[in-house]
Amino acid sequence: MRMRILLYTFCLFALLSCDSSTPETENSEFPSLKEAAPFPIGVAIKSSHTSSSQRGELIGYVFDSITAEYEMKMDATYPSSNSFNWNGSDAIVNFANNKNSQVHGHALVWYQSMPSWVNSFTGTDAEFEAKVQDYIETAMQRYSGKTVSWDVINEAFEDGGTGNLRQYAFRERMGDDYIAKLFQMARAADPTALLFYNDYGMTYDSVKRQAMLDMVADFQSRGIPIDGIGLQMHLTTNTNNQQISDLITQVAATGLKVHLSEIDIRINEDGSLNSPTGARLEQQNQKLVSMVNVFRSIPLDQQFAITFWGLSDPDSWLINFWGNPEWGLLFDQNFRPKPVYCGFYAALGGTETCTAG
Ligand code: G3I
Numbered sequence: 001m002r003m004r005i006l007l008y009t010f011c012l013f014a015l016l017s018c019d020s021s022t023p024e025t026e027n028s029e030f031p032s033l034k035e036a037a038p039f040p041i042g043v044a045i046k047s048s049h050t051s052s053s054q055r056g057e058l059i060g061y062v063f064d065s066i067t068a069e070y071e072m073k074m075d076a077t078y079p080s081s082n083s084f085n086w087n088g089s090d091a092i093v094n095f096a097n098n099k100n101s102q103v104h105g106h107a108l109v110w111y112q113s114m115p116s117w118v119n120s121f122t123g124t125d126a127e128f129e130a131k132v133q134d135y136i137e138t139a140m141q142r143y144s145g146k147t148v149s150w151d152v153i154n155e156a157f158e159d160g161g162t163g164n165l166r167q168y169a170f171r172e173r174m175g176d177d178y179i180a181k182l183f184q185m186a187r188a189a190d191p192t193a194l195l196f197y198n199d200y201g202m203t204y205d206s207v208k209r210q211a212m213l214d215m216v217a218d219f220q221s222r223g224i225p226i227d228g229i230g231l232q233m234h235l236t237t238n239t240n241n242q243q244i245s246d247l248i249t250q251v252a253a254t255g256l257k258v259h260l261s262e263i264d265i266r267i268n269e270d271g272s273l274n275s276p277t278g279a280r281l282e283q284q285n286q287k288l289v290s291m292v293n294v295f296r297s298i299p300l301d302q303q304f305a306i307t308f309w310g311l312s313d314p315d316s317w318l319i320n321f322w323g324n325p326e327w328g329l330l331f332d333q334n335f336r337p338k339p340v341y342c343g344f345y346a347a348l349g350g351t352e353t354c355t356a357g
Helices: 002-016 047-051 053-062 087-098 125-142 169-174 178-189 206-222 241-252 278-295 317-322 339-347
Strands: 041-045 065-068 102-110 147-154 194-199 228-231 234-236 257-266 303-308
Touching (some): 041 053, 087 102, 102 194, 102 257, 102 303, 125 178, 169 178, 194 257, 228 241, 241 278, 257 278, 257 317, 278 303
């Protein structure tokens, strides 16, 4: 109860304050992650979250990087071949800028977020490629100076240890070298933006990992512009720590920036829980701390950001996707920090008192 009152008091103070940015307060029982971290701390949000003052004050206090959970993807911004829809993305970018947070654009191309017109496009391959270039220019130039980075492409490699590129319209229309073309288009569209490749599952799928690293090495040898690699890190309490460490270390060896881009840590992988247990919450905490310690061991200029894929546990995609109750994020259903929050804070180098809710 005290935490909630404190947080409401904190929010009331924020609302009354003359400063439009989120004020720091000495009274919070949980310190700010962004104040402790030597790199941005991010959270994925939906535009519907931007109208909540409680969410807004909490996000502004804790984080300094924002990723759109789905509203900066092509199916959201380019729903028909002759019209764009920037409503959700504008709301999120404006919210982030009002909170003095950077914006990480996610994602220009993803096989799961293609608008339906892409597959039914009747023009030539050259016309398709020109339309893709126009889309990338339009999206990136709209937010140039407001987004610091973009996932140019998300999840281009197959699962299942094949190491193959996925087969879908962009590859079919633009050829096997389509990813390089997308990065070149993105660099030309907004030279100020850092360009990332983003993917998942490369802790346990070493073939996918190697295929991605081979692509990066090829890009670097050919002068194809790429600045960073996003490791989604949708983990469980059972994810192997050595595999996490090997992945981060090998990716850092490319010399590119590393973004832990979509973190959540499942504590109910076996589906046995109807509510979180202290033991599983502590395992979640230890899993994150172990990963953050590895991340902080890579060169500082490669530590791009650590981003959580949602604010509070009920927000998480995990619940619908896996069909189980799940508590994978930093805040509980009442926006109280969980043990993993305080463990994360300490792993970032924070020294203030942190009391989980
Ligand atoms: O909120 C709207 C609702 O108003 C509307 O009526 C309804 C029907 O159109 O859509 C609702 O939005 C949905 C949104 O999730 C709600 O959060 C979108 O349709 C749905 O596409 C969206 O799914 C997102 C998914 O990517 C596909 O874009 C998830 O939120 C998001 O967590 C998930 O994130 C992906 C990363 O981008 C890539 N890595 C994997 C990760 C999980 O799949």
